[in-house]
Amino acid sequence: MKIRRxxxxxVFDWFNNIFMLLILVVMLYPFWYVFVGSFSSxxxxxxxxxxxxxxGFHLDAYQQVxxxxxxxxxxxxxxxxxxxxxxxxxxxxxxxxxxxxLRQLPGRTGITxxxxxxxxxxxxxxxxxxxxxxxxxIDHLWALILPGAIxxxxxxxxxxxxxxxxEALYEAASIDxxxxxxxxxxxxxxxxxxxxxxxxxFYAVAYWNDYFKSLIYIRSNRxxxxxxxxxxxxxxxxxxxxxxxxxxxxxxxxxxKDAMIMVTVVPILVVYPFVQKYFVKGVMVGSLKG
Amino acid sequence: xxxxxxxxxxxxxxxxxxRYWPAYLILLPVVVWYIIFCYMPMGGLVIAFKKYSVxxxxxxxxxxxxxxxxxxxxxxxxxxxxxxxxxxSGLNLLFGFPIPIIFALLLNEMGCVRYKKVVQTVSYLPxxxxxxxxxxxxxxxxxxxxxxxGAVVRAMGGSPKNYLGxxxxxxxxxxISAIWKHMGxxxxxxxxxxxxxxEELYEAARVDGAGxxxxxxxxxxxxxxxxxxxxxxxxxxxxxxxxxxxxFILINDLTQSVGETxxxxxxxxxxxxxxxxxxxxxSGLLKSVIGLGLVVGTNTISRRLTDGEGIW
Numbered sequence: 047m048k049i050r051r052x053x054x055x056x057v058f059d060w061f062n063n064i065f066m067l068l069i070l071v072v073m074l075y076p077f078w079y080v081f082v083g084s085f086s087s088x089x090x091x092x093x094x095x096x097x098x099x100x101x102g103f104h105l106d107a108y109q110q111v112x113x114x115x116x117x118x119x120x121x122x123x124x125x126x127x128x129x130x131x132x133x134x135x136x137x138x139x140x141x142x143x144x145x146x147x148l149r150q151l152p153g154r155t156g157i158t159x160x161x162x163x164x165x166x167x168x169x170x171x172x173x174x175x176x177x178x179x180x181x182x183x184i185d186h187l188w189a190l191i192l193p194g195a196i197x198x199x200x201x202x203x204x205x206x207x208x209x210x211x212x213e214a215l216y217e218a219a220s221i222d223x224x225x226x227x228x229x230x231x232x233x234x235x236x237x238x239x240x241x242x243x244x245x246x247x248f249y250a251v252a253y254w255n256d257y258f259k260s261l262i263y264i265r266s267n268r269x270x271x272x273x274x275x276x277x278x279x280x281x282x283x284x285x286x287x288x289x290x291x292x293x294x295x296x297x298x299x300x301x302x303k304d305a306m307i308m309v310t311v312v313p314i315l316v317v318y319p320f321v322q323k324y325f326v327k328g329v330m331v332g333s334l335k336g
Numbered sequence: 337x338x339x340x341x342x343x344x345x346x347x348x349x350x351x352x353x354x355r356y357w358p359a360y361l362i363l364l365p366v367v368v369w370y371i372i373f374c375y376m377p378m379g380g381l382v383i384a385f386k387k388y389s390v391x392x393x394x395x396x397x398x399x400x401x402x403x404x405x406x407x408x409x410x411x412x413x414x415x416x417x418x419x420x421x422x423x424x425s426g427l428n429l430l431f432g433f434p435i436p437i438i439f440a441l442l443l444n445e446m447g448c449v450r451y452k453k454v455v456q457t458v459s460y461l462p463x464x465x466x467x468x469x470x471x472x473x474x475x476x477x478x479x480x481x482x483x484x485x486g487a488v489v490r491a492m493g494g495s496p497k498n499y500l501g502x503x504x505x506x507x508x509x510x511x512i513s514a515i516w517k518h519m520g521x522x523x524x525x526x527x528x529x530x531x532x533x534x535e536e537l538y539e540a541a542r543v544d545g546a547g548x549x550x551x552x553x554x555x556x557x558x559x560x561x562x563x564x565x566x567x568x569x570x571x572x573x574x575x576x577x578x579x580x581x582x583x584f585i586l587i588n589d590l591t592q593s594v595g596e597t598x599x600x601x602x603x604x605x606x607x608x609x610x611x612x613x614x615x616x617x618x619s620g621l622l623k624s625v626i627g628l629g630l631v632v633g634t635n636t637i638s639r640r641l642t643d644g645e646g647i648w
Contacts, residue, residue, distance in 0.1 A: 052547065054547055054548070055547060055548050058445070058547075058548045058549070059445075059447060062442055062445055062446060063446070063448075063451070065442065066442070066443075066446065066451070066452075066455045069439070069455060069459060070454070070455055070458055072516065073458050073459055073461060073462060073516070073520070074458060074461075075484075076470075076473040076474075076476075076477060076516075077461075077473075079473070079476060079477060079484065080472070080473055080476060083476065083482070091482050095481055095482050095486065095487060095490070096482055096483065096484055096486065096487030097482075138365060138366055138369060141362045141363065141365065141366055142363065142366035144362065145359045145360075145362050145363040145366075148356065148359055150352055150355075150356070151352075151356050151359055152349060152352050152353055152356065157363070157367075160367075160370065161370060164370060164374040164375075166628050166631055166632070167378070167624055167625075167627075167628045168374060168377065168378065168624060169374070169376070169377025169378045169379075169380055169381055169620075169624075170377065170381070170602065170617065170620025170621065170623070170624055171599075171602050171603060171606055171607065171616065171620055172380075172383075172602070172606040172607065172613050172616040172617040172620060173376075173377035173378070173379075173380030173381055173383070173617055173620070174373070174377040174380075175606075175607060176377075176380050176383075176394070176613070177372065177373065177376045177377050177380060181372075192369075192373070193373050195369060195373075196366065196369055196370070196373075225358075226358050226359065227358070251464055254466070255464075255465070255466030255467075255468075255469075256466075257466065257467075257468050257581070258580065258581060258584075261584075262603075262607055273466050273468045273469075274468075276468050276469065276472060277468045277471075277585060280468070280471065280472050280475055280585075300476070300479065300481070300482050303472065303475070303476060304476060306472070307469055307472040307473065307476070310466075310468070310469055310472075311465055311469045314464055314465055315461075318461060318464060319457075322457055322460070322461075325460070325464070326460075326524055
C-alpha cells in the first residue's frame, strides 16, 4: 500500500534529510580534518591556516612520527596489550559466564551477587593502585591487562547468552558421553560465535583505547601504549624539544599532531565498518536482568 | 516442610554438588580475580581512616578516625570539585539526555532505508575512539591558527583565542564533545524501543489524519515513555561520574577551577603531586558510598514506576 505524502510531510522529509546530512558532516568532519592536516605540507597549513583539502599527498609528518623511537615500541605495546588482554579477558569471562549460566548450580545466586556487587561499589583509585603496587606490577605490561581483565557487565551479557542455549542440549550431550568441558568446547562455544565476537570486540576496543591504566601504573616511557604517547604529544607545547633529539628538524607541530592522531585511530577506523553490527547486537541483548 | 522432604533435599544437594564440582573448579580463577582486584581494594579502604605511610604499610599505620573526612569538607578544592561535578553532570543531563531521543525520533522518520543506515552507522563511530584521540581532534579544531573555529572568528573580523585555556568555555566544550561522542550510541536503545511500538497505532493515527509531528508526539514518544524514564533515572544515578578520561585530556591549569571533577581531584590528591593516599582514599570512599546510595535509590524508583524494570 503506497501512502501519498501530504505537502507538509514532503517539507518535513526534506528538512529531515538535510538535517541528517548535517549530522553526518558533524560526525565525520573531525576525522576528515585530522586526515587533511596529516597529509598536508607544512607550508600549506602555515600559509592558509584552516584548510579543507590537502595540497597533495605529503608523508613527511608520518615519517616524523615513526622516526620517534617511542612510537614503534608504543605500537607494539598496544598490540600486545590488546591481543593478550582480549584473550585473557575472554577466557575468564567465558569461564565465569558459563558457570553462572548453570541454573542448578548450588550457590549460583550468591556468586552472581558477589560479582555484581563490584559494579555498584568499589575500592576506588588509591586502594586499587596500592594492590597493584603490592603485586609488583608497576611498570609491567601486566598492569595494563590484569586489573581490568573482567568487565562484569560483559560477563553478565555472556551469561545471558549462554542461558538462552537450551539445557536439553547439555542433557543430550551428556547422554552421548560428553564431559562438561567437552560440551563447552564442542557444542556451546561453536553455538555462541556471534556473542563471543561481540564481547571480544568490546574488550579489544577497551584495551586499545585505554590510557588511564598506563597513566597510573606505567613509569617508563618504553612501556607506554599509543594512547599515552599521543596524549603526551598533545599536551606538550614544545613538542619538538620533548620528542625529537634532532632539533635541526623543522616540523609543523600541527601536521605532526594530526599524523599522530591518525596513526592511533586508523586501526579502529579500518575494522569499524566490518564489526559495527556486532556492537549494536551487544547493546540489544545487553539486559542486566536475570 | 516434613523431615523426609528435608532429607531428600539434602541428598539432592549433595548430588548436585557432586555433579557440579568441575564447575566450581572452572569458576575458581574468576573468583580469585574478583577477590584480588575488587575485594582487596575494598579492604584497602580502611586507610581512609588512617594516616597512611608507605613505610608502615596499611596495617601498622595509625588510626585517625574521621580526620581525613573533616579535612575534605574543610578543603575548598574538594568542595569545588563536587560543585563542578554536579554542574557538568547537570549540563550533560539537560542537553546530553534529550538529544539522543530527538535523534532517534528523527531517524525513525527517515524514508530511505539505506541513507538511514549510513547515518546511524556513522553516528556511533565516535563512541569507539578514545578520549585521547577525541581530545586531539578537539585540540586541533580549536587551535587558533589552523582550527575551524579560528577560521570562522577570523572571517568575522575577530582574532581567535586559545579556547581551551579560557575557563568560561571549558564546560561547554566538555558537554558538546560528550554529545558528539555518545549521541548515536545512546540513540540505539531508543531506536530499538521504537521498533517495538505497535504498527497499528500508526495506521490508526494516519487514518485519523495525524501528520508526521503529531504521530511522533502522540504515538512514538508515548510508546517509548517507559524506556525514557528508565534511562533518565539511571543517568541521575550516575550523576557523580563524569568521564575522567575526558576531563583529564581537556583540563589544564587555566581551567582547573571550573573543570576539576571529583574523580580528577581523587587522582590529583591521591596519586598526583601531593600523593596523599589517605585523603585520596577518603574522597574515593565518600564518592563510592554516595554513588552506591544514588544507584540503589534510583533503581528502586525505576522499579516502582515500571513494575520491575530496573537494572537488576
